[in-house]
Amino acid sequence: MSQISAIEFLYGIEAGHEEGNDWVPTRVVTFRITRKTSRRIYYLPQDWGQSKERFVDRAALEADGQVSRRSAGWWEPDITVYLNPPVLEQAEKPNLTQLKAAMVDAHPDRGGSDAAFIDARARYERARSAAMLA
Template sequence: MTTTDDPPLIFWGRCRSGRRWFWVAREIDGDDAHGWASTPDEASRQANAAAVQLAAGRYANVRVLHGVAAEKLKKLNAAKRQEKTPKPKRPQPKVTPPAEPIGYLYAVELGRYDLDDVTWIPGKVVSFPITKKTAKRVYYLRPRGPFEWQPGYVDRQELERHGSVRGAHWLQLFATPPEIPKPVTPPSVKELKAAMAAAHPDRGGTDEAFIAARERYLKALRRAA
């Protein structure tokens, strides 16, 4: 949400969509409106009118940024493709971890913000039970849910040679418990505001970089509040 000190920032833009033109009007961290038109001029008129409606009588900072249209259209097309061709879910076997595993593999679960985007959850070391070892592979279990485990394996020679190896989903697995990396101090609100200003297209930035920097700045404002 925008603060009382800053007027709402609204972007509108258009881009080609097949034989038509797609338009969108979007308030940063707020609502948006979109549609299609037959000509670029008509798309611009509709987008500008939608931006005025989003302002709802408030003093607003309305700017043209055609990148928001391409970004929105890409998301709509991706959602449409997903609805048409849903991926079939392959049944996963339920595996019970052994009562006495022959060893463990370890990984680092990095610190992160909770779903409320305010509470910080510190990082920790997690362990996966080893079920079997062969000359070439180390078999282990990783959790899929509260009561389910999924089998996997890693290259034994690489694990013993380097002390770590890439597991499933690019998870780095270690032969011994690793040290948790020290948390990186996030940038301050003032630094994020300066980065947002530097990323503006008028100062040599790109549309996508400015939108991302603006959202990081607003998210930091919410955390500070």
């Protein structure tokens, strides 16, 4: 009877990008570990047409928890390979009410300056436009 071993993974970060008219947000992706040696960990890239096995330095990965590949392109999700799933920082949604109040307070008629009002209005308009698209 053969022994079943657990499937192990390495992790990477796929940058946010457009697919057609849809925005795909930044996400964590997994790479299946195919084998381990004393010097290297081999894995298969996922989903993006690559069937060629890649590897990273095992000692560096286990010591630092992550290792960057020198030959990787900036667009590749395995430019940095992580031992554990990385935590992505999610951008906080802007509060339109607070931005509008800041814009009103920065108005020259209320004691603010022209430059402060222009900056506050630009922040409000960008946040409003982003909220309409979401």
